[in-house]
Amino acid sequence: MRKSSRRAALGLLGAGLAAPFIRPSFAQAAWPEQTSVPDILKGTGEVRIATFGGTMQETQTKAYFEPFEKATGIKVRAFPGSDPTKIKAMVETGNVEWDMAQLSRGSIMNLQKMGDYFEKIDYSLVDDGVGKEYRFEYGLEMLVWAQVLAYRTDAFKGAAPASWADFWDTRKFPGERAMYGTGSGGWPEMEFALMAAGVPPDQLYPLDVDKALASYGKIKKDVVKWWDTGAVPIQLLTDREVTMTTVWNGRMAALQAAGVPAQISWNQGLLKRDAWGIPKGAKNKANALKFVAYSTMAIPQARIALGIPYGSVNVESNKYIPPERQTVLPSSPDIKKNLVNYNYDWWIANREVVIPKFNKWLLS
Amino acid sequence: MRAVQKTMNPMPLLLTAPLVLFMLAFYAVPVVSMLMRSVSDPTWTVANYAALPDDPVFLKVFWNTLVTSLIVTVGTLLMGYPVALALVRAPKWAPVILILILLPFWTSVLVRSYAWMVLLGRHGLINESLLAAGLLDRPLRILNTPLATQIAMTHILLPYMILPIANALRQIDPSLARAASGLGASPFATFRQVTLPLSMPGVAAGMLLVFVLALGFYITPAMVGGPREITLSMLISQQVDQLNWAYAATLSAVLLATALGLIAVCYRLPGIRSAFRMNAR
Numbered sequence: 001m002r003k004s005s006r007r008a009a010l011g012l013l014g015a016g017l018a019a020p021f022i023r024p025s026f027a028q029a030a031w032p033e034q035t036s037v038p039d040i041l042k043g044t045g046e047v048r049i050a051t052f053g054g055t056m057q058e059t060q061t062k063a064y065f066e067p068f069e070k071a072t073g074i075k076v077r078a079f080p081g082s083d084p085t086k087i088k089a090m091v092e093t094g095n096v097e098w099d100m101a102q103l104s105r106g107s108i109m110n111l112q113k114m115g116d117y118f119e120k121i122d123y124s125l126v127d128d129g130v131g132k133e134y135r136f137e138y139g140l141e142m143l144v145w146a147q148v149l150a151y152r153t154d155a156f157k158g159a160a161p162a163s164w165a166d167f168w169d170t171r172k173f174p175g176e177r178a179m180y181g182t183g184s185g186g187w188p189e190m191e192f193a194l195m196a197a198g199v200p201p202d203q204l205y206p207l208d209v210d211k212a213l214a215s216y217g218k219i220k221k222d223v224v225k226w227w228d229t230g231a232v233p234i235q236l237l238t239d240r241e242v243t244m245t246t247v248w249n250g251r252m253a254a255l256q257a258a259g260v261p262a263q264i265s266w267n268q269g270l271l272k273r274d275a276w277g278i279p280k281g282a283k284n285k286a287n288a289l290k291f292v293a294y295s296t297m298a299i300p301q302a303r304i305a306l307g308i309p310y311g312s313v314n315v316e317s318n319k320y321i322p323p324e325r326q327t328v329l330p331s332s333p334d335i336k337k338n339l340v341n342y343n344y345d346w347w348i349a350n351r352e353v354v355i356p357k358f359n360k361w362l363l364s
Numbered sequence: 365m366r367a368v369q370k371t372m373n374p375m376p377l378l379l380t381a382p383l384v385l386f387m388l389a390f391y392a393v394p395v396v397s398m399l400m401r402s403v404s405d406p407t408w409t410v411a412n413y414a415a416l417p418d419d420p421v422f423l424k425v426f427w428n429t430l431v432t433s434l435i436v437t438v439g440t441l442l443m444g445y446p447v448a449l450a451l452v453r454a455p456k457w458a459p460v461i462l463i464l465i466l467l468p469f470w471t472s473v474l475v476r477s478y479a480w481m482v483l484l485g486r487h488g489l490i491n492e493s494l495l496a497a498g499l500l501d502r503p504l505r506i507l508n509t510p511l512a513t514q515i516a517m518t519h520i521l522l523p524y525m526i527l528p529i530a531n532a533l534r535q536i537d538p539s540l541a542r543a544a545s546g547l548g549a550s551p552f553a554t555f556r557q558v559t560l561p562l563s564m565p566g567v568a569a570g571m572l573l574v575f576v577l578a579l580g581f582y583i584t585p586a587m588v589g590g591p592r593e594i595t596l597s598m599l600i601s602q603q604v605d606q607l608n609w610a611y612a613a614t615l616s617a618v619l620l621a622t623a624l625g626l627i628a629v630c631y632r633l634p635g636i637r638s639a640f641r642m643n644a645r
Binding site: 084085088110111114176182183184185186220223224225226228235239240241351355356359360362363364 | 420421424425481485486487488505507508586590591592594598601602604605606607
C-alpha cells in the first residue's frame with residue numbers, strides 16, 4: 001500500500017510538472033460531430049472506464065465520453081489511474097470495479113498469459129475503418145502514439161540529430177542523454193540501441209538482446225537518467241539536464257507550447273498504441289463492448305487526435321483532420337512511414353528473460 | 365503505575381483498541397497476505413528465497429540500499445548532534461531552532477526532493493551561483509548522482525536524528541556537568557566524559573530511526589539519484605509493475621526482516637528505551 005501511494009505521488013509530480021503547460025489542441029469549434037450511431041450501440045445504464053487521467057481524460061471526455069452519452073443513452077463514469085496491477089487484483093478478488101480500462105496490448109496480453117483476466121472483444125460491432133493491425137482477441141487498440149528522439153535545438157549549433165546513430169554520437173552531438181528504463185513496468189528501448197548499432201528498422205524483431213546491450217554499453221555513461229514516467233524527460237529537457245532524450249510525443253507539444261527550444265526527430269521512432277481492455281467479470285460488459293466500438297469510429301478518433309497530439313486507429317479519421325494538424329500526429333501518413341511498429345508480442349514472449357538481463361547490465 | 369498493572373485496568377486496552385483494530389485490518393492483514401505470496405506463488409515453495417543469494421540484481425540493490433542508508437545515518441548524526449546540543453543548551457534560541465527543524469519536517473518529501481532538483485541541477489541555483497562567482501568553469505554534475513540522493517535524504521531525515529538526541533540530552537541532570545567542571549574538567553572533557561556518554565541512548569535511537577527509514581526510501585532516490593542507483597523499494601515497485609508479485613513479495617520480506625532485525629538488536633542496547641520516553645526526567 002505504501003509503495004503504491006508513493007508511486008501515485010510520483011505520478012502527481014508528473015501532473016504538477018505538466019500543469020503549467022497548455023496542451024495545444026485544435027480549435028474545438030472545428031471538431032467534427034458524430035451525429036448518429038447504429039442502434040446496436042444504444043443502451044441503458046452506465047459504463048465505468050479507467051483512464052490515465054489528466055489532460056488525456058479531459059480530452060477523452062470532450063472527444064467521446066460526452067458524445068457517447070448523448071448518442072447512446074449510456075452514462076460514462078471515468079476513473080483516472082488505470083493500472084494492470086489493479087486489474088489483476090480486481091479480477092483475483094472478484095471485485096471488478098471497472099468495466100473497461102485504457103491499457104496497452106502489452107499489459108493486456110501480459111496478464112492474459114498468467115490467467116484469464118480479460119473479456120473478448122465483439123468485433124461484429126467494430127467499425128471497418130479500424131485497421132487489422134490494431135485488433136486482437138482481448139483488446140482493441142484505440143490511440144496511436146510514438147516514442148521518439150527529442151533534442152534541444154539550442155544545443156548543437158543548428159545541427160539536427162536524425163537517427164539513433166546520432167543519439168549515440170556524443171562527439172557530434174555533445175551532452176547528456178536520458179532513456180526509458182524499466183522503472184514502472186516498462187520495457188527498455190532495445191530497438192533504439194539496435195538501430196544505433198546499424199540494424200535496419202525492418203529487421204529489428206526478433207531483437208538481438210546481447211547486441212542491444214553491447215550497443216547500450218557505448219552510451220551508458222552519458223545516460224544520466226533512465227526515466228519511467230513521461231514527465232521526467234520533459235523536465236530534463238526544460239532544465240537543460242540533457243541535450244537529447246527519448247520522449248512520448250504528446251508531451252513534446254506541451255513543452256514547445258511553453259517556449260522551450262526543443263524538437264522531435266520522428267525518424268526511427270517507435271509507433272506504440274494504447275488499447276481498451278475489458279476486465280473479466282466486468283459488470284457492464286455489454287456497454288463496454290459498445291463503447292469500444294463507438295470510440296474507435298472515424299469521428300470520435302478524429303476528435304481525440306484534434307484534442308491531443310496522438311493519432312487515430314481508424315483510416316477514415318484522416319478525412320476529418322486538417323493537414324496542419326497532421327504534422328504533429330504519429331498516425332499521419334508522412335510521419336507513420338518513418339516509424340517502426342512496436343512489436344508487443346515479441347516483448348510479451350521475451351520480457352521475463354530480457355528485463356532481468358537489462359537490470360543486471362544496468363547495475364554492473 | 366505498578367498497582368494499575370496488577371489490577372488489570374481495562375482502560376489502556378480500550379483506549380488503544382481502535383488503533384490496534386485499524387492496524388490489524390489495514391496493515392497486518394495486507395502485509396501477511398502479501399508476504400504469503402512469497403512462499404505460495406505459484407505453489408508452496410521457498411525457491412524465491414533460495415534464489416536470492418545467487419541473484420546479482422538483488423545483491424547489488426540490497427548492498428546499495430544498505431550503503432546509502434549508512435551514509436545518510438552518519439551524515440545526519442554529524443550534522444544533527446551539534447544542532448541537538450544547541451537546542452538544549454541555548455533555551456533562548458530553542459523555539460527558533462525547533463521551527464527551523466520542524467518546518468521542513470512538515471513539508472512533503474516530494475516537495476523537498478523537487479526543491480533539491482532545483483538547487484542541485486546542472487543549471488540550478490548552486491551551479492549558477494558558483495559559475496557567476498567564477499569558482500567553476502563549467503557546471504558540476506550533482507543532480508542525478510548518488511551524492512544528490514545522500515544530500516537530499518540527509519536533509520529529509522535530519523529531524524529524526526535531532527529530536528531523539530535532544531531528548532536524551534535534556535534528560536541529563538545538569539548538576540553532573542557542574543560537578544565535572546567543579547572537579548576541574550575542561551568544558552571539552554566534560555562533554556567527552558559526561559555529556560556524550562549519557563546522550564548515547566539518544567544517538568542510538570536516532571541512528572536506528574534514520575537507518576530504518578532510509579532503508580525504505582523510494583521517491584527521493586528515484587527523483588534526484590543516479591542512473592544506476594536502484595534502491596530495494598524501487599526494485600520492489602518495479603517488480604510489482606512487471607507483475608512478478610512473488611519476487612516483489614520476497615524482496616519486501618527481506619526489507620521488513622532487515623528493519624525488524626535492526627530494531628530487535630538495538631532494543632537490547634542499554635538505555636535505548638529511555639530515549640523513546642518523552643520527558644522522563
